Amino acid sequence: DSGVTQTPKHLITATGQRVTLRCSPRSGDLSVYWYQQSLDQGLQFLIQYYNGEERAKGNILERFSAQQFPDLHSELNLSSLELGDSALYFCASSPDGQGNQPQHFGDGTRLSIL
Amino acid sequence: AQSVTQLGSHVSVSEGALVLLRCNYSSSVPPYLFWYVQYPNQGLQLLLKYTSAATLVKGINGFEAEFKKSETSFHLTKPSAHMRDAAEYFCAVSDLGSSNTGKLIFGQGTTLQVKP
Numbered sequence: 465d466s467g468v469t470q471t472p473k474h475l476i477t478a479t480g481q482r483v484t485l486r487c488s489p490r491s492g493d494l495s496v497y498w499y500q501q502s503l504d505q506g507l508q509f510l511i512q513y514y515n516g517e518e519r520a521k522g523n524i525l526e527r528f529s530a531q532q533f534p535d536l537h538s539e540l541n542l543s544s545l546e547l548g549d550s551a552l553y554f555c556a557s558s559p560d561g562q563g564n565q566p567q568h569f570g571d572g573t574r575l576s577i578l
Numbered sequence: 579a580q581s582v583t584q585l586g587s588h589v590s591v592s593e594g595a596l597v598l599l600r601c602n603y604s605s606s607v608p609p610y611l612f613w614y615v616q617y618p619n620q621g622l623q624l625l626l627k628y629t630s631a632a633t634l635v636k637g638i639n640g641f642e643a644e645f646k647k648s649e650t651s652f653h654l655t656k657p658s659a660h661m662r663d664a665a666e667y668f669c670a671v672s673d674l675g676s677s678n679t680g681k682l683i684f685g686q687g688t689t690l691q692v693k694p
Contacts, residue, residue, distance in 0.1 A: 466621060497681060507668065507684040520679040554621060556682075563672035563680040564610045564629040569621040 467491065470555050470570035478578050482543040485573045487555030489536055493568075495519070495561030496538040498530060501572070502551040513538055514561045542575070550577045580605045580671045584685035592693050597641075597656040599688045601669030604650065610672035611652045612682065613643055617665045625667075628652060639663070664692045 467490035475483055489496050498510040509522035513532035524530075527545075532538040542549060552574050556567035585600040603609055610629050614622040626637025633645040643654045652669060666689050670682040 466623070468621075470621075495680065499682075506686050507682075509673075509681045509683070512679055512681055520681050522681065556622075558680060561680045563674050564627075565680060566612055566624045566627050567680070567682060568624065569614075571619075571621040 466568040466570065468555060468557050468568050468570035470553075470573050472573060473571065474574050474576070476576045476578060477545060479545055479547060481545050482541065483545065483575065485540040485542070485553055485555075485575075487538045487540070487557075487570060489538070489555075489557030490568055493557035493559050494536065495558045496532055496536070497556045497558075497567060498524075498538070498540050499554045499556065500551050501554060507554075510540070512561065519561060545577050547577050550575055580609060580673050580683050582669050582671050582683055582685040584667075584669050584688050586688055587686060588689045588691065590691040590693060591659045593661055594658050597654070597659045597663065597690065599654040599667050599669075599690065601643075601652045601654065601685060602650050603652060603669075603671050605671060605674075607674050610674070611643075611645065612670045612672070613637065613641070613652075613654050614668045614670060615639075615665050616668065616687075622668065625654070659690075659692045661692050661694065664690055666690070 469488040495514045510524040512520040530540045552572045556569045558565040581604040613625040628645045669685040
């Protein structure tokens with residue numbers, strides 16, 4: 465058990481819809497990362513938050529947004545969903561977001577767009 | 579910018595045989611390197627990390643990796659494969675860039691098959 469909790473485990477929805485993925489980091493970790501895993505793109509970094517503030521952005525679509533709340537949990541919002549958004553979305557956390565710290569991953573949310 | 583290349587998308591070994599999974603990195607600064615394992619329907623689990631201390635790094639489940647700067651490599655090895663080692667393995671480098679945010683850049687992954 466990594467200590468990182470992601471909900472829900474599975475989401476099935478239709479094109480054009482909006483969903484919210486939730487992540488609770490390990491106790492004491494201030495930094496949260498979101499990654500997308502797909503067959504064609506592999507594992508891609510989306511966005512990072514540190515103590516409530518956005519810290520780094522990757523190849524995240526404008527239809528996607530995220531935030532980190534005062535209790536340090538984070539949510540990833542995906543809107544106007546397209547078939548190509550079907551993927552596994554991972555959340556990871558680390559103590560203070562420095563490069564020498566390993567990230568601990570949740571089990572992911574599998575998003576299926578019909 | 580940092581990058582990672584994993585040579586071989588699939589590796590098959592017999593139970594008890596040596597496991598060698600290859601990873602080469604590109605980095606303009608001393609890198610931080612990681613190996614993760616992903617079992618079916620699970621998240622990524624940290625196997626080991628290199629953060630500029632000893633070049634031979636020991637991890638969990640009998641795995642180890644050696645950082646070779648001259649070869650820009652960080653290959654993962656295990657002397658004797660077990661059936662439970664069958665999984666997908668990812669090499670990653672921490673993108674230090676100008677802000678050291680710790681975001682990870684992953685290789686494409688290597689699926690390890692272990693034959694009885």
